[in-house]
Amino acid sequence: MNPDDPQNLGEMSGADAVGTAGSSDCGDMLRMWIKFRDDGGRKVIDKATFQSFGCQTAIAVASIATEMIKGKTPEEALALSGSELSAPLGPLPPMKIHCAQLVEGALKNALTGAAPEPTAPSAPSAPTLVDSFQPQKKVIIKLHT
Numbered sequence: 221m222n223p224d225d226p227q228n229l230g231e232m233s234g235a236d237a238v239g240t241a242g243s244s245d246c247g248d249m250l251r252m253w254i255k256f257r258d259d260g261g262r263k264v265i266d267k268a269t270f271q272s273f274g275c276q277t278a279i280a281v282a283s284i285a286t287e288m289i290k291g292k293t294p295e296e297a298l299a300l301s302g303s304e305l306s307a308p309l310g311p312l313p314p315m316k317i318h319c320a321q322l323v324e325g326a327l328k329n330a331l332t333g334a335a336p337e338p339t340a341p342s343a344p345s346a347p348t349l350v351d352s353f354q355p356q357k358k359v360i361i362k363l364h365t
């Protein structure tokens with residue numbers, strides 16, 4: 221995979237599953253869409269896409285992961301750890317391990333519907349990752365002098 225040319229980038233219309241995860245380490249977020257197909261009576265992952273407000277490592281791991289899980293059953297994909305998903309990149313430095321865990325979290329959230337941990341997005345059912353970030357209400361504090 222060319223890190224400058226991530227695969228499967230973008231939201232997927234008609235996805236069967238969507239999962240989002242946020243990292244408490246850096247505040248980055250990643251969302252993954254999954255489409256299943258029938259493979260001789262087995263439900264397998266046909267394709268997956270992702271969007272990320274994350275670093276290049278998270279994008280690279282998500283790109284790899286969306287290719288790696290094609291043809292796997294949900295159970296097989298759920299068994300993949302962040303380190304397995306990032307293995308083609310080689311060992312990650314300690315400060316980047318959470319980037320692969322962010323991808324793992326979005327994948328697991330998509331496949332199980334479990335709440336992402338530990339920093340859930342404010343609107344996990346929003347249609348796009350951008351929509352998850354709602355504008356904050358302005359708070360005006362009056363100071364008494």
Ligand code: FES
Pocket residue numbers: 243245246247248274275276277278316318319322
């Ligand atoms: Fe946080 Fe990579 S630095 S996801």
